[in-house]
Amino acid sequence: MVTVREEMRKGPWTEQEDMQLVCTVRLLGDRRWDSIAQVSGLNRTGKSCRLRWVNYLHPSRKHGRLSPQEERLVIELHARWGNSWSRIARRLPGRTDNDIKNYWKTRMRTKAQEREMSVSPSSSSFSLTYQSSCLFDTAPVDGMSCDDTHDVNVSSCITGSALESTDGLFPKDQIWRETETPLQAPALPQGIHQADEKACSSVPFCSGNNCHVG
DNA sequence: AACGGTGTCAACCGCGGTCTC
DNA sequence: AGAGACCGCGGTTGACACCGT
Numbered sequence A: 001m002v003t004v005r006e007e008m009r010k011g012p013w014t015e016q017e018d019m020q021l022v023c024t025v026r027l028l029g030d031r032r033w034d035s036i037a038q039v040s041g042l043n044r045t046g047k048s049c050r051l052r053w054v055n056y057l058h059p060s061r062k063h064g065r066l067s068p069q070e071e072r073l074v075i076e077l078h079a080r081w082g083n084s085w086s087r088i089a090r091r092l093p094g095r096t097d098n099d100i101k102n103y104w105k106t107r108m109r110t111k112a113q114e115r116e117m118s119v120s121p122s123s124s125s126f127s128l129t130y131q132s133s134c135l136f137d138t139a140p141v142d143g144m145s146c147d148d149t150h151d152v153n154v155s156s157c158i159t160g161s162a163l164e165s166t167d168g169l170f171p172k173d174q175i176w177r178e179t180e181t182p183l184q185a186p187a188l189p190q191g192i193h194q195a196d197e198k199a200c201s202s203v204p205f206c207s208g209n210n211c212h213v214g
Numbered sequence B: 001a002a003c004g005g006t007g008t009c010a011a012c013c014g015c016g017g018t019c020t021c
Numbered sequence C: 001a002g003a004g005a006c007c008g009c010g011g012t013t014g015a016c017a018c019c020g021t
Helices: A013-027 A031-038 A046-057 A066-081 A085-089 A097-116 A124-138 A160-164 A174-181 A196-202
Strands: none
Touching: A013 A031, A013 A124, A031 A046, A066 A085, A066 A097, A097 A196
């Protein structure tokens, strides 16, 4: 007798799901996503859980638009590496490849539109983005010193030598570790972590805020 | 106030690489 | 060494909010 495999849930995550996931990640760490998906009781794939965690729930995740410093860094790094979004994202603590992709897509669309309109280079936004892009094509990013950094977390404080460094020097996980606050005190949106006490009680073998592995 | 266009962000998909047994 | 499981990446899509007309 063939049992029909239950359909995995897709689409937007609910706050309850978020809390369950946060609790389970606390419990098991952010590896073995298939296990996390199973243990959490969420009817989601491990892949979906991982994506939700990385792109939204991670304590170090920065929400909101890229700062001007971050934008400049993205432009510079894209000139060097092209569409290696994750690679670029590693240089921007708290940002994900998804952020970079989204930003770049928007930027390219804007540029394309402006070009279509045959706007002269003196046009403000075109001038800003296009010129900076060209500039960074040749100029090192060293000019982005810490001096002009308002956002202390922004990677503009990364030195030119760091940028020149070999890829893999800052694996994504390391970036997270460097910037993340402890899981116990994350800065998650909508008070997810504040409420996770409740959520933990809904996760198998979690009791209140005390999660224990076997 | 209604509508259409645009921007932003979250999420999924497919694929290739890596890990584990 | 090989196979299957798992992970991570890049591309794409869709929903929603915002803004201008």
